[in-house]
Amino acid sequence: MLAIRFDRFGGPEVLNPVEVPAPIPGPGEVLISVEAAGVNFSDTHLTDGSYLGADRLPHIPGSEVVGRTPDGRRVLARVSNGYAEFAVAKESHVFDLPPDLDAGRALALMTQGLTAWHLLRTAARLSPGETVVVHSAAGGVGSLAVQLAGEFGAGRVLAQASTPEKERLALSLGADGIVAYPLGEPADIVLDAVGGPLFDRALDSLAPLGRLVTYGNAARTPFTPVDPVRLRATGTSVIGFWLRPALAAPGALGTPLKALLGLVAQGRLRPIAHRVYPLVDARRAHEDLLARETVGKLTLTVSP
Known part of the structure; x- marks a missing residue:
């Protein structure tokens, strides 16, 4: 073959x-x-x-x-x-x-849809009304995370993207606005697959008890060490996510995938x-x- x-x-x-x-x-x-x-x-x-x-x-x-x-x-x-x-x-x-x-x-x-699902549900544990910032919002994971955040009850979904065309796509998928750092308002959740300077700016932009979920390093640069004292001061968290171990839990693959297929069939996920x-x-x-x-x-x- x-x-x-x-x-x-x-x-x-x-x-x-x-x-x-x-x-x-x-x-x-x-x-x-x-x-x-x-x-x-x-x-x-x-x-x-x-x-x-x-x-x-x-x-x-x-x-x-x-x-x-x-x-x-x-x-x-x-x-x-x-x-x-x-x-x-x-x-x-x-x-x-x-x-x-x-x-x-x-x-x-499959990989991207399940990643977006588990970033919000398993890693960030999104609560209704929270503000979510999605980096690379026009990418495979980001474009789905923008939509699922709204589906799961986020109060505001804000998108970060690298070009005006990608920003327009994120808005068409339901993002409430486009953001650049420093943010105009603190974020409860930031989903980051870029790393590098964007990771540091995101960490500085978290609201008290906010969560920064890192699931990639597209920048391919070393991460700045995070001082635990910096996290304790505001109760913020940095959460690492990798899909492979997440799918080892019972039902972590089939249950969300069938739900994603159902949302597509209903026209609620594009x-x-x-x-x-x-x-x-x-x-x-x-x-x-x-x-x-x-x-x-x-x-x-x-x-x-």
Whole structure:
């Protein structure tokens, strides 16, 4: 089968199309003929070796696919090696899709949708009426977090984005306003995947008992050490979040994913599917993602 693999850590240039044997499902697993694979920012960290729990080499990236099971079901699945014509998933990680939901929007709900859900519910523990600031609000996670924060009862949802076009998208998704630092008002919750100077500005902008949830380091710069005395003074918190351990809890994958699919079906959640690339152009997808030239979900098409 055709797959995208990297044999050494590095930038997008290490991603290469290769022919490898198709995977063989074991007990409790299902083989999926891949229609499309999702691309996530975490894939770029996996490729350059900076990802938490970096995999051994060589490696086929990709954590989510839409495809067909041997009995013909069209499904969304969480996998380990999704940039390929075939992938294997645990049966408990496979979910039937409605026929009218396209692959890009479905894929947006897996890694990015679950991340947005758990950032607000599990990590930040959003309470009704609180003010939420979402960094990278036009990105895959951010565009969903803006919508879900409102769905979960936030009093105000404020967006931070890098271009006027991305700011307009965040407003169209329900953000109440666009913010720049220093904030005009303290925030109860800030969701940050950027790190660097933006992390420090966000920490300075928290309201008493506010929570800054860090779930990435797109800036790829060292974090400034946080003085506990600084946190105690106002009762603020810095919370680290990584989706992989969060999904180990019972019901942490299936329950929210089914809820997300339900919100899409009701028209209350709009996943943004952006660019589509052929599988062999995975390198270009990573380049565009790193250049911040994209919004919403990127997908690799594998089969029609």
